[in-house]
Amino acid sequence: MKNLHSIMLDKEKCKGCTNCIKRCPTEAIRVRNSKARIIDQRCIDCGECIRTCPYHAKYAVTDSLEEINKFQYKVALPAPSFYAQFEVDDVNKLLYVLLDIGFDDVFEVAKAAEIVTHFTKQFILNNKSKKPIISSACPAVVRLIQTKFPDLIENILPIASPMEVAAYIAKKKIQREKRIEEGKIGVFFISPCAAKMTYVNSPLGFKRSYVDGVIAIKDVYGLVRSKLREIKDVKLLSIASGKGIGWAASGGESLALEIEEYVNVDGIHNVVKVLEEIENGRLKDIVYFEGLACSGGCVGGPLTVENPYVAKNRIKRLSSKLKDKEESFSWWTEEIINSFSLKLEDILFEKELETNPVLELDSDIERAMEKFEKLNNILSMLPGLDCGACGSPTCKTLAEDIVRGFANDTDCIFILRESIKELANKMVELSNKLPPSLERNDE
Amino acid sequence: MLIDLEFEIEPGNFILAGEASSKIKETLKKLGVKPEILKKVAIVSYEAEMNIVIHSIGGILKAIISKDKIEIIAQDSGPGIENIELAMKEGYSTAPEEIRNLGFGAGMGLPNMKKYSDYFEIDSQKGKGTRVYMVIYNK
Numbered sequence: 001m002k003n004l005h006s007i008m009l010d011k012e013k014c015k016g017c018t019n020c021i022k023r024c025p026t027e028a029i030r031v032r033n034s035k036a037r038i039i040d041q042r043c044i045d046c047g048e049c050i051r052t053c054p055y056h057a058k059y060a061v062t063d064s065l066e067e068i069n070k071f072q073y074k075v076a077l078p079a080p081s082f083y084a085q086f087e088v089d090d091v092n093k094l095l096y097v098l099l100d101i102g103f104d105d106v107f108e109v110a111k112a113a114e115i116v117t118h119f120t121k122q123f124i125l126n127n128k129s130k131k132p133i134i135s136s137a138c139p140a141v142v143r144l145i146q147t148k149f150p151d152l153i154e155n156i157l158p159i160a161s162p163m164e165v166a167a168y169i170a171k172k173k174i175q176r177e178k179r180i181e182e183g184k185i186g187v188f189f190i191s192p193c194a195a196k197m198t199y200v201n202s203p204l205g206f207k208r209s210y211v212d213g214v215i216a217i218k219d220v221y222g223l224v225r226s227k228l229r230e231i232k233d234v235k236l237l238s239i240a241s242g243k244g245i246g247w248a249a250s251g252g253e254s255l256a257l258e259i260e261e262y263v264n265v266d267g268i269h270n271v272v273k274v275l276e277e278i279e280n281g282r283l284k285d286i287v288y289f290e291g292l293a294c295s296g297g298c299v300g301g302p303l304t305v306e307n308p309y310v311a312k313n314r315i316k317r318l319s320s321k322l323k324d325k326e327e328s329f330s331w332w333t334e335e336i337i338n339s340f341s342l343k344l345e346d347i348l349f350e351k352e353l354e355t356n357p358v359l360e361l362d363s364d365i366e367r368a369m370e371k372f373e374k375l376n377n378i379l380s381m382l383p384g385l386d387c388g389a390c391g392s393p394t395c396k397t398l399a400e401d402i403v404r405g406f407a408n409d410t411d412c413i414f415i416l417r418e419s420i421k422e423l424a425n426k427m428v429e430l431s432n433k434l435p436p437s438l439e440r441n442d443e
Numbered sequence: 444m445l446i447d448l449e450f451e452i453e454p455g456n457f458i459l460a461g462e463a464s465s466k467i468k469e470t471l472k473k474l475g476v477k478p479e480i481l482k483k484v485a486i487v488s489y490e491a492e493m494n495i496v497i498h499s500i501g502g503i504l505k506a507i508i509s510k511d512k513i514e515i516i517a518q519d520s521g522p523g524i525e526n527i528e529l530a531m532k533e534g535y536s537t538a539p540e541e542i543r544n545l546g547f548g549a550g551m552g553l554p555n556m557k558k559y560s561d562y563f564e565i566d567s568q569k570g571k572g573t574r575v576y577m578v579i580y581n582k
Contacts, residue, residue, distance in 0.1 A: 148472070150472070150478040150481065151478035151479070151481040151482040151485065153478065154478075276461075276465060277461075279468065279482070279485045280461060280464065280485055280486065280489035281485070281486040281489065281490070281555065282489070355478065357475060359472055359473060360472070360473060360474070360475035361473050361474065361475070362475065363475060365474055365475060365476070365510050365581075366444060366510055368473065368474045368475055369444050369446055369474060369508070369510070370444065372446060372470065372473055372474060373444075373446065375473075400473075
């Protein structure tokens, strides 16, 4: 599986400490030569290492604002979490500022979220197969499942994410209204997260992405903030309701679906725990599972600026403020669906999600079994302290790395010490032995 | 070649419950067992483990993995099952109220184990204990 991840390491800043290797949910990082190294195929871009690194050596590669100038017509797709970054009472102001910083148009991902909600409701009604249905909105969670929970792939909702739907509609709309050809329209997602960047490079469930670039919220934050202060007149641009905006925080997606039997979980390690339970067949009564990699949901994304709890509260306030206009907003949803004659089939996955077999010891089961046996033997010799000094997150991972041929048992400082001790004893022993020519005669 | 995993299951310990089946799952993932097979083993081993935790006074959960099949054996000492036929009925449960309140003991354990395994055998003696033997073919 191609997995061009977008999280990178600034070698200058990395001290080679073990904070990130310990927190990575897929054990994708090792320390080698005093620097962290990310194993591409294992990384799911959850951003946990960005958050954990005390030296800020991890960062996500995203596009700069200048990139938009490559296109004739530039469209901003603000993520719902973008709204939570600023203390603004009117969403129109925020959208207007996006036009002010260089975009020609905006299309709210929150509106696309409402469209996705509309079709997800249809899907749930017709779905008779796997329960619970697992939300596909968080690409890090989808990749987590592909890597660690291959048996749950069939539970994943096979519907495009709001970002993708927004990009699709925006492109169609502009082609139709402005008569501009598709190649000249640049659609940019204003993103709270790194996983979306990866998604655009190698989409999940689709052959291509309609998004042309991903710009980090933090990279436009300062500019947007300063422009917000200057703003005088405002255009009516906002068409998303509180339900769509609510997607920014954990639970918002489920709430919009208006079903009772759902579970929403945020924070990648919590998501892992609940997926374990789903695997055990424990959450059968649950219809929908909304798992988000970041604590608090997208508002807690590694590319956001505002404190996630403050941001969550703002989303709640904005959502309830827009509530009394709900009817006119749902008119907008219908209008878009009808004018593009969108059907569920149009946003269903084009191709099946593959498993990412990087955790397998070998593709041949018999050889994998041999390696497993070897792994256990090695593990029994390791001290089990999970100190991380060898550069692998745990003793178990070191054992695995040894079996795979990426490490040696002497990488463990305890084994190394033991070997040195043996060697030292042997040296003492040898030094006491004299050649026969010099052998003293004590008699 | 065989991989033999054996876990002791503590009765009544809901904190540790599920750990043995998690380890079995983890092993199968390392071996690259197909998702469909993995799913079946996950469910039967978890249900078997939970039954020992809920109903027994202690027991073991075993997984014997070979190239072609996965055998799951759950053996416990405990009250045994008085009426196996009844116990195999969906929804029939002898779990006490407090355990049902925890969301367990819905009477689906044994029926699910039978449903998801390719071969199922149960042996129980009142006052002695229960042994469940299940096979899932790895094809």
